[in-house]
Amino acid sequence: MHFETSLDYLESRPYDEISVGDSASLVRTLRPEDVKLFALMSGDMNPALANTEFRHSGLFRDFIAHDMWSASLLSTILGTQFPGPGTVLIESTLHFSRPVTIGDTITVTVTIRQKFDHNHHIVLDCACVNQDGMLVVSGSAEVLAPAEKIKTKRTVMPEITISDKYARLQVLVARAAGLAPIDMAVVHPCDRESLRGALLAAEANLIDPFLIGPEQKIRAVAEENGFDLGSHRIVNVKHSHDAAAMAVTLVRSGDVEALMKGSLHTDELMAEVISRAAGLRTERRISHVFLMDVPTYPRPIMITDAAINILPTLQEKVDIIQNAIDLAHIIGTPEPKVAILSAVETVNPKIQSTLDAAALCKMADRGQIKGGLLDGPLAFDNAVSIVAAKTKGINSAVAGRADILVVPDLESGNMIAKQLEYLANALSAGIVLGARVPIVLTSRADTAETRIASCVIAALIAHANRAKQQAG
Known part of the structure; x- marks a missing residue:
C-alpha cells in the first residue's frame, strides 16, 4: 500500500499497521535559499559548492546542494509521514549517485523491506530521484516504529528570508567588471569608514583615488586602523573646506571624473559643487x-x-x-x-x-x-x-x-x-x-560597503559619460 500524506495532520503508522511492501513518497524542489540555509545551520561552507571553476568543470552544471540536504529529506519523510511521528532512526546507509542542483525536483520514496517483531524495528529501502527519473540517493534505513497511533495537527512553518548583504554587494560590483578604474577625488577621508571605503573601492578596481585632506590626519587614520595607503595620491590641504574646493578644481581641470564625500558635512561639499562662479553645475x-x-x-x-x-x-x-x-x-x-x-x-x-x-x-x-x-x-x-x-x-x-x-x-x-x-x-x-560628474554622497555614518556600492554606480556613470563624449 502507498500512503498519502494529509495536508492538515501528521499521523503515524504503528508497527502493527505496517506491512512489507508499504511505501510513501515526498516531493521537494531545491531553491537557492535552501542551500544557504543548510550551510548556515550546519556550518558547512564547502567551497566546492560555490567555486565557479569547480562547478563548471563538466560534472556540476550549476550551484549544488550539500549531499546531506538530500539525506535530510529521508529524515523528513520518516519522521513526519511514514512511519511518521514517534519514529526513531536507528541506522542508515546511503549512496550518493549524483549532485542535486538548484531547481531540481526530488522525489523521495521509502518502502518497507523487512519487519522484526521482537523489537518493532523495520528496515526500509530508500530512493531519491530527480525530475528526469535519475537516481540521486539510494540506500536503506532501520527505524524503531511507533508503538501506537499519533495524530497531531500539522504546524505551519514560518517563512525564512536570508539576507546576504555581502553577496548582493558582489553582484553589484560585478556590474563594473572589465571597466577601467576611474579617477575619483575623495574629499576629506579623515575617519575610518570613509578612508576604508575609498581603499576597498580601489582594491576592487573601481576607482583610482585622489585622497584630498590634511595629509598628516589621513596617514594617522591609516596607521591607527592598519590600512595600507600604498601608492595612492594624497593631495595635502589644511582643512575640509579646502578639500572640497580642491576636489571641484580637479574636476574642472579634467584630472578626476567623479567625487566622493568623506568625513565632512554634506553642505560643505555641495556649496562648492553648486557655486555659480566655479562649481560643477x-x-x-x-x-x-x-x-x-x-x-x-x-x-x-x-x-x-x-x-x-x-x-x-x-x-x-x-x-x-x-x-x-x-x-x-x-x-x-x-x-x-x-x-x-x-x-x-x-x-x-x-x-x-x-x-x-x-x-x-x-x-x-x-x-x-x-x-x-x-x-x-x-x-x-x-x-x-x-x-x-x-x-x-x-x-x-x-x-x-x-x-x-x-x-x-x-x-x-x-x-x-x-x-x-x-x-x-x-x-x-x-x-x-x-552635475558635471557623479558625486558619491554618503552619510558620515555609512559603512565602507555602502561607499563601495556607490562607487560602482559612479564608475558606470563616468564610463557612460566617456562614451557620450566620444560619440559627440
Whole structure:
C-alpha cells in the first residue's frame, strides 16, 4: 500500500499497521535559499559548492546542494509521514549517485523491506530521484516504529528570508567588471569608514583615488586602523573646506571624473559643487538618488530626491525624475517604471503632491520627460506591492512594479531610505546626479560597503559619460 500524506495532520503508522511492501513518497524542489540555509545551520561552507571553476568543470552544471540536504529529506519523510511521528532512526546507509542542483525536483520514496517483531524495528529501502527519473540517493534505513497511533495537527512553518548583504554587494560590483578604474577625488577621508571605503573601492578596481585632506590626519587614520595607503595620491590641504574646493578644481581641470564625500558635512561639499562662479553645475537640476537592493523586493529600486532638494517644485521634479531615468538606462533598465509617491493614490486638491504627480504624468505623455513610464499619485504600498494595487483597484503598469520612487520632499524620502537600510537590511548606494560628474554622497555614518556600492554606480556613470563624449 502507498500512503498519502494529509495536508492538515501528521499521523503515524504503528508497527502493527505496517506491512512489507508499504511505501510513501515526498516531493521537494531545491531553491537557492535552501542551500544557504543548510550551510548556515550546519556550518558547512564547502567551497566546492560555490567555486565557479569547480562547478563548471563538466560534472556540476550549476550551484549544488550539500549531499546531506538530500539525506535530510529521508529524515523528513520518516519522521513526519511514514512511519511518521514517534519514529526513531536507528541506522542508515546511503549512496550518493549524483549532485542535486538548484531547481531540481526530488522525489523521495521509502518502502518497507523487512519487519522484526521482537523489537518493532523495520528496515526500509530508500530512493531519491530527480525530475528526469535519475537516481540521486539510494540506500536503506532501520527505524524503531511507533508503538501506537499519533495524530497531531500539522504546524505551519514560518517563512525564512536570508539576507546576504555581502553577496548582493558582489553582484553589484560585478556590474563594473572589465571597466577601467576611474579617477575619483575623495574629499576629506579623515575617519575610518570613509578612508576604508575609498581603499576597498580601489582594491576592487573601481576607482583610482585622489585622497584630498590634511595629509598628516589621513596617514594617522591609516596607521591607527592598519590600512595600507600604498601608492595612492594624497593631495595635502589644511582643512575640509579646502578639500572640497580642491576636489571641484580637479574636476574642472579634467584630472578626476567623479567625487566622493568623506568625513565632512554634506553642505560643505555641495556649496562648492553648486557655486555659480566655479562649481560643477549643468543645465539640469542637481539631485540625489538612493539605489537600494532590498531583500524583500524583486529588483533594485531608486528613491529620489532624499538628500539635496528639500521641497522641490514641479519643474524641479521634472529634472529629478529625468536624472533618475537616465541613471536607470545606464545600469541596464531601458524603460524604468516611475512611481510618483503621495499619501494617497487619487488626486486631491488639498494635497499638492497629488497635483504634481498628475501634472508630471501628463508632462511625460507630452514628451517633457523621456525614457520612463510614469504613474501617480501612488501611495507607497501600491507602488511596491501588486497585491495592494489590485486590492485598491489600481490598473497600472507601474503599480507594484516600480523601479523608481519619486518622493514629495526630502524628509519623506530620507525616512523611507533609512528605514529600508536599517530595518530591512537593504544594500544602499547614494549618488548625486545633474552635475558635471557623479558625486558619491554618503552619510558620515555609512559603512565602507555602502561607499563601495556607490562607487560602482559612479564608475558606470563616468564610463557612460566617456562614451557620450566620444560619440559627440
